Amino acid sequence: MSVLLAVSMIWLAPPYVRWLMSAGTAPLDPASPVRTIIGDGGDPTGQSWQIAWTGHALLHDIGRLWNTNLFHPEPYGLAYTDSLLGYAPFGFVGGGPDAAVLRYNVVFVLAFALAFLGGYALVRQLGGNWIGAAAAGAAFAYAPWRYGHDGHLNILSSGGIALALAMLARGHGWSFTDGYRPERTRPGWVAAGWLTAAWQISLGFGIGLPFAYVLAGVCLVAAGGWLLRGRPSLGRRVLLADAGGLLVFLGVTGYLAQIYQSVRDLHPQIERSWDYVALFSPTWKGLLTAPRPSLPWGDWHEPARQAMGNAPNEKVLLCGFLLYALAAAGLVISIWTIRQRVLLAAGIVLGVLLAIGTNGPLYKLVYLYLPGFDGTRTPGRLILWPTLLLGVLAAGLLTQLCRRAAAMTREGYARTAAQVVTVPLLAVLLFEGMPKLDHVPVRIAPAVMAEAHAPLMVLPSDEGIDLNIALWSTAGFPTMVNGAAGITTPEHHGIRELMKTFPSPQSQQKLREIGVRTVVVVREYVVGTPYELVLNAPATPGVTRRDVGADILYTLD
Structure with a gap:
């Protein structure tokens, strides 16, 4: 279902919605998935090469994986940006530019499908119903700010984050609504969660670095909670799954960190100065501003983007106006406890303060004291985390609305009443997250x-x-x-x-x-x-x- 939704949202539906919104004046020409590439003609073509190269190198010349056919004679060319190494299996099939473009377009759509699935799975595990989970998945996958990165597959590929958290929670028998239940532990899900987290890291540190720190924080909190609750039994198989999975995760993270550190050792000038980070830091206004490819808001917000100056695509942080409203209402009406809602709200505030970079009071702390952050110039990408938490808050509201609608309706009509109340909100949430992505003709190689x-x-x-x-x-x-x-x-x-x-x-x-x-x-x-x-x-x-x-x-x- 998430794949079908992604195909509709990213490829099929936008031209028809644009046609309707333009009263029939917008063109309805379908884009070729082989001759056109989603986004722009720049970064996506380079990333299509990355996927093709990693697949080729793993099959035919693994010793040259990082020392690519480009950037001759310099080493570690693949590590000059996020490697997208986790997508290498897609590069095992097909060859040449046409296959590379088709492969990229497919992976682009699948990235949105996985993000929706991850958000959905996480809320279901926490205790939300399917409508609330679908709203969280839609918010996480189709937030308007994401289309400012329509040329950054490494940033759009965030589904593994939510999915890994969902798997780890399920494997450890934990949810918001029921807390820790030893009888619900599943070692297989624990191992799958760590493997998914390792795969997410293999795509790159652009969003993988904060994820690694969040996982570390979750582990510390979980360990603290385990100690405070008298060290309840976790089960030998769960502990083995944790140990093995964590070892794989740390191995992948350490291996990639060593490669990227080698690049920094060779080229120390790539460290981003504080003044340079300031050029790409959003302001509070970014939370209310959508990127150009947002179908509902892109054109309306053009003056606001122009006022942002340099790199507005990195400064637009709109998660969705309806999402803001649902999350705000979710602070009052929700299936989550008051304590959980307060923690979610605190996490959102913390994430926003970090996402505005030099315009907030907190980012300098991570820039100075957390290894790796001094190599990034784009703090606005941290809006990913407030988006996920806003979706969880909204899911709590929608789940509670379903319960109240069902309770107020005669037997036999409860399910219909719940859907009448909540499904339209989900539909509007998806509409607000619909893009108008460019499909740029690919330049053919000269003879x-x-x-x-x-x-x-x-x-x-x-x-x-x-x-x-x-x-x-x-x-x-x-x-x-x-x-x-x-x-x-x-x-x-x-x-x-x-x-x-x-x-x-x-x-x-x-x-x-x-x-x-x-x-x-x-x-x-x-x-x-x-x-x-x-x-x-x-x-x-x-x-x-x-x-x-x-x-x-x-x-x-």
């Missing part, structure tokens, strides 16, 4: 790419075009200098700058030093850039030029 011998470099080279070149490289994964990610090393930047003078003797010398003998010039993209001079460069000793269609292939003798 000259098939004739270039690796290692090679493609011109022009910058943070935009290199993402498309990364996608082209899925046809065989040739080694190349090009590459774009969350960081740009001084060495990579230096080569790009030097290649603006190609085929100068200095540029030739640098290419020979790193083993590159082939340079591809894509005329369509090089025109109007600092690399344009290469189109009419005079004959140079040691370099052979050959025109391939509209493009140029240079070979260093």
Whole structure:
């Protein structure tokens, strides 16, 4: 059901809703899942390469997993951003750019499906009914702020967080409504919860780092509660499942941390200064502002986004106006106890104060004292946690409304009455979370790419075009200098700058030093850039030029 909902919400329904809202003037052309990519033509093309590369490397060249075919000759290219390693199995099937685009579009939809499933499962385990759980899943998966990250699959892939928490709670026989019940413990669910948490971490530390700290906090609280309650029996199998699962989780986390620390050791400049973090920190107004791809609110909130200045997609934090209202009412009317509601509210406030980064009083503490946070520049992504807690509060309200409606109705009509009261609210919640995502045509690799011998470099080279070149490289994964990610090393930047003078003797010398003998010039993209001079460069000793269609292939003798 969550997959069908995701396909409808992300791919099928938005064009028709836009058509209705525009009184029939908006186009209804269906997007091709092979020739178009969801979001924009930048980061998604790079992430489609990541999934393809990790699958290829695990099957054919696992020793080069982190030292990818891009960023030659630098190591650890896969760790220049969140690796999406957990999606590698999708890369086992198919090859080339078309398969990479289709694969990305499928995974994009599945990320929303898993987020809905995770939110649903968590609330069901806590004690909510199916309508409340569905509302929490919808809030977690389709919150408007998430569409500001329509090009960030690593941020949208949050379903494993809620699902792991649900599994761990179920495995330990714990819920909001019943507390701890030893007879309900399930070691299999405990192991599955830790494995799911490890898989979530394998996607990257962008949202995985806070998750790891939250899990650590949950473990400490659970251990404290266990001690205060007189150390009730947990069962030998549960303890073994915890020990084994935790070992796997720590092993995966430690392994990935070591890789990313190696990158920081090689490039210490990637640490984000406090002033740099301030450029991406939201304000309180972000909680009331939606991103451009939000179907109900995107156009209306354009002036507010413009006033945010730099990177507004990182500063829009709208979780949903209806969600705010339901959560506020859930503080008063709910199946959760008063103590639980107070704790949920405190968690929401804490999460919001952290999400506004330098504009709040708390983020500097985690920036200074929690390892890893000094490497991130986007505190607004922490709004994920208030969103989840708001959904739990709303679920408590809806579950209680169902019970009251059923109690006030004659026998035989209780279920219908409960649905009449609550299902419309769920429908409106889904509507407010509907996107108008772009489906951008994918740039097809020019014919000259098939004739270039690796290692090679493609011109022009910058943070935009290199993402498309990364996608082209899925046809065989040739080694190349090009590459774009969350960081740009001084060495990579230096080569790009030097290649603006190609085929100068200095540029030739640098290419020979790193083993590159082939340079591809894509005329369509090089025109109007600092690399344009290469189109009419005079004959140079040691370099052979050959025109391939509209493009140029240079070979260093």
